[in-house]
Amino acid sequence: WGEYFFLSGASINNSEDDEEEDIVDLAANSLLNKLIRQSLVESTHRVEVLQKDPSSPLYSVKTFEELRLKEELLKGIYAMGFNRPSKIQEMALPMMLAHPPQNLIAQSQSGTGKTAAFILAMLSRVNASELFPQCLCLAPTYELALQTGRVVEQMGRFCIDVEVMYAVRGNQAPRGTDITKQIVIGTPGTVLDWCFKRKVIDLNKIRVFVLDEADVMIDTQGFSDQSIRIQRALQPECQMLLFSATFEDSVWQFAERIIPDPNVIKLRKEELTLNNIRQYYVLCDSRKDKYQALCNIYGGITIGQAIIFCQTRQNAKWLTVEMMQDGHQVSLLSGELTVDQRASIIQRFRDGKEKVLITTNVCARGIDVKQVTVVVNFDLPLNQTGEPDYETYLHRIGRTGRFGKKGIAFNMIEVNKLPFLFKIQDHFNSKIKQLDPDDMDEIE
Ligand code: ADP
Numbered sequence: 001w002g003e004y005f006f007l008s009g010a011s012i013n014n015s016e017d018d019e020e021e022d023i024v025d026l027a028a029n030s031l032l033n034k035l036i037r038q039s040l041v042e043s044t045h046r047v048e049v050l051q052k053d054p055s056s057p058l059y060s061v062k063t064f065e066e067l068r069l070k071e072e073l074l075k076g077i078y079a080m081g082f083n084r085p086s087k088i089q090e091m092a093l094p095m096m097l098a099h100p101p102q103n104l105i106a107q108s109q110s111g112t113g114k115t116a117a118f119i120l121a122m123l124s125r126v127n128a129s130e131l132f133p134q135c136l137c138l139a140p141t142y143e144l145a146l147q148t149g150r151v152v153e154q155m156g157r158f159c160i161d162v163e164v165m166y167a168v169r170g171n172q173a174p175r176g177t178d179i180t181k182q183i184v185i186g187t188p189g190t191v192l193d194w195c196f197k198r199k200v201i202d203l204n205k206i207r208v209f210v211l212d213e214a215d216v217m218i219d220t221q222g223f224s225d226q227s228i229r230i231q232r233a234l235q236p237e238c239q240m241l242l243f244s245a246t247f248e249d250s251v252w253q254f255a256e257r258i259i260p261d262p263n264v265i266k267l268r269k270e271e272l273t274l275n276n277i278r279q280y281y282v283l284c285d286s287r288k289d290k291y292q293a294l295c296n297i298y299g300g301i302t303i304g305q306a307i308i309f310c311q312t313r314q315n316a317k318w319l320t321v322e323m324m325q326d327g328h329q330v331s332l333l334s335g336e337l338t339v340d341q342r343a344s345i346i347q348r349f350r351d352g353k354e355k356v357l358i359t360t361n362v363c364a365r366g367i368d369v370k371q372v373t374v375v376v377n378f379d380l381p382l383n384q385t386g387e388p389d390y391e392t393y394l395h396r397i398g399r400t401g402r403f404g405k406k407g408i409a410f411n412m413i414e415v416n417k418l419p420f421l422f423k424i425q426d427h428f429n430s431k432i433k434q435l436d437p438d439d440m441d442e443i444e
Pocket residue numbers: 037038039040041081082083084085086089108109110111112113114115116117
């Protein structure tokens with residue numbers, strides 16, 4: 001039996017809220033990805049660079065040695081198991097470590113090595129013998145700040161006497177004395193408070209200012225303005241760095257307001273495709289019928305691991321209970337769990353402890369469970385206007401061309417939803433074949 005986190009009291013009833021699809025929480029998803037990620041995300045694209053001064057030579061490095069880092073820092077990097085700079089780090093690190101310091105805006109999907117890069121920059125610029133904040137990093141949430149701090153501590157484990165302080169809600173600013181730690185990581189509101197009201201951080205002395213997860217940051221009320229107020233009080237020679245996983249216009253506008261004279265580095269995201277995916281649909285009369293079809297498929301083909309997507313929490317719960325009662329090893333990942341609980345469920349699934357993961361949309365984006373070759377849409381993804389949600393469909397079952405394995409996708413369709421399925425088929429111009437669940441031979 002899979003580990004099944006029963007849901008907290010409020011959500012067991014079938015209130016209207018419960019019917020709602022889980023809302024994708026950017027900060028929570030970002031943290032989740034960090035907690036479960038074990039290695040770099042690969043990319044086939046080339047890094048695009050826009051230099052502030054196009055006439056200055058463009059350096060890239062293939063090794064960490066070329067960066068002439070402090071020995072204890074190099075040791076920390078190797079102890080983390082990093083052998084060579086990631087694609088984005090090859091270009092970003094020489095700029096970030098240059099003399100005089102250069103400002104940088106960098107965008108690449110999560111998992112490509114941005115955090116490691118700016119932590120390296122901060123650690124290489126701190127002076128351990130000076131007991132005041134020298135590097136300031138803004139993060140969108142308490143948990144993300146702590147996560148970044150953990151990496152600072154890992155990478156900096158041989159940098160004796162370098163310490164991290166967290167300026168986050170609930171953490172008291174020291175009274176009457178200044179902060180003596182060199183690196184401060186915090187959320188904008190608390191940092192602002194510590195700088196201007198409590199005056200325990202002197203922004204004049206900050207050498208490196210990092211704004212991490214800019215896309216999540218601008219999504220949070222007030223954070224852009226607070227960040228800009230902090231940035232305005234820095235010295236012009238302070239190095240300013242901004243990172244984002246996505247780059248819509250709004251992020252770009254914010255980045256340009258907050259980072260003066262930047263170099264810009266971008267690494268395009270790997271595109272998802274349906275090319276390597278065999279897609280099927282099974283026509284069903286009811287939810288029970290869908291479940292029966294699912295069982296037939298399950299009995300009919302050898303399935304390693306599968307992810308099953310439902311549109312509502314209620315459906316996901318129902319299906320979980322049904323499958324468990326039939327003796328399947330399943331776990332349920334849904335939006336009402338804490339991020340830590342979700343991370344642990346995904347980790348268990350990745351370790352193969354459960355064969356089936358049932359989820360709503362929380363899991364559809366960004367979280368990659370590479371070994372999964374079977375995806376089931378127990379419900380088709382529909383958007384709020386009741387139209388097919390093409391993007392979500394692609395995220396659920398698509399794979400990146402070069403790194404993705406072949407896959408197979410099943411859509412359980414009630415007759416009245418059939419037009420939506422055809423729309424999806426037309427939209428992607430890719431065939432979704434009808435499957436008779438009593439005759440699995442068709443699949444092979
Ligand atoms: P991002 O900030 O873009 O999401 P991270 O810096 O968190 O990316 O890196 C993603 C994962 O890859 C982390 O587990 C990190 O430890 C690892 N990583 C980062 N840089 C390297 C590298 N040069 N070599 C190997 N692993 C790396």
